[in-house]
Amino acid sequence: MKKTILLIFLILFGAVTVFMSSSVLFDWFGIRAKEGNYVPGIVWANFVCGILYVVAAYGIMHHQIWARFPLTIALIILILAYIGLFIHINNGGLYETKTIGAMAFRIxxxxxxILVTTKILKK
Structure with a gap:
């Protein structure tokens, strides 16, 4: 049951992340204009992490211990992007305030x- 819930969340979170970030990056459906002052590095990090979430879901579905690896890489990417966001802000770059909270939430x-995946794969 926990495995199914995790898979649903990972797949949905990953799919929505890939859709939204690619919509901003490639200006699909006019979403780029609605995002305001987006930071390209953050959007690219989110895009890559969305793909990594789906890859991890595949590994979890097949009960592969390596499924933690894409999630760990995603966490590292997000932390580095978050640091980059603060550097961007300190250098006077434009950004949306909601990005700070959204990145903290995503991290x-x-x-x-990662914690839930580790617990599930140990069984």
Whole structure:
């Protein structure tokens, strides 16, 4: 049951992340204009992490211990992007305030994914 819930969250979170970030990056459906002052590095990091979430879901579905690896890489990417965001802000770069909270949330969620994945794969 926990495995199914984790898979659903990972697949949905990953798919929505890939869709939204690619929509901003490639200006699909006019979403780029709605995002305001987005930071390209953050959007690219989110795009890559979305793909990594789906890859991890595949590994979990097949009960592969390596499924933690894409999630760990995603967490590292997000932390580095978060640091980059603060450097960008300190250098006077434009950004949306919501990006700071959204990145903190994404880092937390990814850490939880790693913890739950580790617990599920140990069984």
């Amino acid at each position: 937390g969620v990814t850490a939880i994914f």
